[in-house]
Amino acid sequence: MSFIEYKGFGGVLLAADMLGDENDPAVLLVPDIGQDRTAWREVAEALVLSGRRVVNLDLRSGGELTPHGEDLRAVLAQMGSRPVVVAAGRGSWIATRALALDGAHLAAGLVLVDMPVDDDAIAGGVAARLTLPTLVVRGGFAPAQCSAVSDAFNAALPIGESADINECDLELASDRREALLGQLLEFLERRQPREAMEFKAGSDPRTLRDAMGCFATGITIVTALDAEGMPTGLTANSFTSVSLDPPLLLVCIANTAGTAPTLREAKHFGVNVLQIGQQPTSNRFAAKGADRFANQPWAPGQTGVPLLGGSLVSFECQRESLHEAGDHFILIGRVVRAQFEPHRDPLLYFRGKYRRLHFA
Numbered sequence: 349m350s351f352i353e354y355k356g357f358g359g360v361l362l363a364a365d366m367l368g369d370e371n372d373p374a375v376l377l378v379p380d381i382g383q384d385r386t387a388w389r390e391v392a393e394a395l396v397l398s399g400r401r402v403v404n405l406d407l408r409s410g411g412e413l414t415p416h417g418e419d420l421r422a423v424l425a426q427m428g429s430r431p432v433v434v435a436a437g438r439g440s441w442i443a444t445r446a447l448a449l450d451g452a453h454l455a456a457g458l459v460l461v462d463m464p465v466d467d468d469a470i471a472g473g474v475a476a477r478l479t480l481p482t483l484v485v486r487g488g489f490a491p492a493q494c495s496a497v498s499d500a501f502n503a504a505l506p507i508g509e510s511a512d513i514n515e516c517d518l519e520l521a522s523d524r525r526e527a528l529l530g531q532l533l534e535f536l537e538r539r540q541p542r543e544a545m546e547f548k549a550g551s552d553p554r555t556l557r558d559a560m561g562c563f564a565t566g567i568t569i570v571t572a573l574d575a576e577g578m579p580t581g582l583t584a585n586s587f588t589s590v591s592l593d594p595p596l597l598l599v600c601i602a603n604t605a606g607t608a609p610t611l612r613e614a615k616h617f618g619v620n621v622l623q624i625g626q627q628p629t630s631n632r633f634a635a636k637g638a639d640r641f642a643n644q645p646w647a648p649g650q651t652g653v654p655l656l657g658g659s660l661v662s663f664e665c666q667r668e669s670l671h672e673a674g675d676h677f678i679l680i681g682r683v684v685r686a687q688f689e690p691h692r693d694p695l696l697y698f699r700g701k702y703r704r705l706h707f708a
C-alpha cells in the first residue's frame with residue numbers, strides 16, 4: 349500500500365491510500381462524510397485480491413471536510429484512467445454531484461452505497477443528469493435508513509435517459525460486507541472488465557481439456573489397500589459430493605491408472621482432500637513410478653483404508669457402486685466417517701495450475 353496526495357479544487361490536498369497493481373483497472377473509494385479511509389479498508393483489500401487497483405480517498409483536508417463535487421472531479425482528472433467510483437453515505441451525493449453532466453468522461457461507472465435521502469439534490473435534478481452506468485446499493489454497511497432513496501432517485505431519473513441504473517438491497521444478507529463485495533464485483537466485471545472477453549470454442553481434445561480446466565477444483569488423493577495389503581493411491585480432482593442422505597461421493601478414475609485395478613476391486617477406499625501445504629504430495633501421487641507412500645505419514649481408518657495425515661479432510665468410504673464411463677470409471681462411495689481440519693486453506697487447481705485461496 350502506498351500513500352498519495354491529490355490536489356483538490358483550489359489546491360487543497362486530499363490524502364489517499366493506493367493498493368494493488370497499477371496496470372489493473374482502478375476503483376476510487378469515497379467514504380461517508382465523517383468516515384476515514386479505514387471504513388473501506390477491508391473492501392479495498394478484497395478488491396485488490398480480485399484484480400483491481402484501489403484508490404481509497406479521504407475527503408478531509410487537514411481535518412477539514414471538503415464536501416464539494418469539484419474536489420472529486422479534480423482527483424478524477426489526476427487519476428490517469430477512468431475508475432469506477434464507489435461512494436458511501438453522503439459521499440454518494442458528493443460523487444453524484446461530481447459526475448452529473450459529463451461523468452462518463454471521468455469515470456467508468458458509479459456505485460452509490462447507502463445513499464441518504466437528499467430531497468434538495470433530487471429536486472435539483474442532479475441525479476437526472478447522470479449518464480454513466482450506476483448501481484444503487486441499499487444496506488451495504490448499516491441497516492438502511494435510506495429505503496426511500498432508490499425510488500426517489502429513480503423518480504428523478506427520467507426513464508430511458510439514464511445510461512443504466514441497477515439497484516440491490518443487502519439488508520437481508522447475513523454477511524453484508526460479503527454481499528456488498530459480490531455486488532461490486534458483478535458490476536465491475538460487467539462495466540470495467542479486467543480484460544476484453546475472448547471466447548474460444550471447438551470440439552477437439554485440446555479445447556475440451558482447456559474448457560474442463562476452467563472449472564476450479566480442490567485436489568484429492570484417492571487411497572486403498574491393494575491385494576497385498578499395501579497402501580496405494582493417486583491424485584484426483586474429479587471428486588464430487590453426490591448425496592447427503594445417504595452420504596455419497598464420487599471420483600472418476602482413468603482405466604489406465606496404475607491404481608485402477610486396485611480401486612476397481614477395493615471394498616473400501618479413502619478420499620483425502622489436500623490442504624495448501626500438500627502440493628508436493630499431489631505431485632508425488634500423480635507421478636509415474638514414484639514411491640508414493642515413502643515418507644508419507646498415513647494411518648489406517650476404521651475400515652483399514654490408508655488415510656493421509658495432515659489432510660484437510662479425509663473421507664472413509666465403503667464402495668457403493670462402480671460405473672463404466674468412457675476411458676474412466678466412476679467410483680461411488682458411501683461415507684462411513686469423515687474427519688476434517690476447519691482452519692487450513694485448501695490446495696486448489698485451475699487451468700492446469702495449482703492455486704491458493706485468498707480469503708477476501
Ligand SMILES: Cc1cc2nc3c(=O)[nH]c(=O)nc-3n(C[C@H](O)[C@H](O)[C@H](O)COP(=O)(O)O)c2cc1C
Nearest residue numbers: 582583584585586600601602605606607633634636
Ligand atoms: C491435479 C491432478 C488431478 C488429477 N485428477 C485425476 C482424476 O480425477 N482421475 C484420474 O484418473 N487421474 C487423475 N490425475 C492423474 C493421476 O494422478 C495420474 O495419472 C496417475 O497417478 C498416474 O499414475 P499411475 O498410473 O501409476 O497410477 C490427476 C493428476 C493431477 C496432477
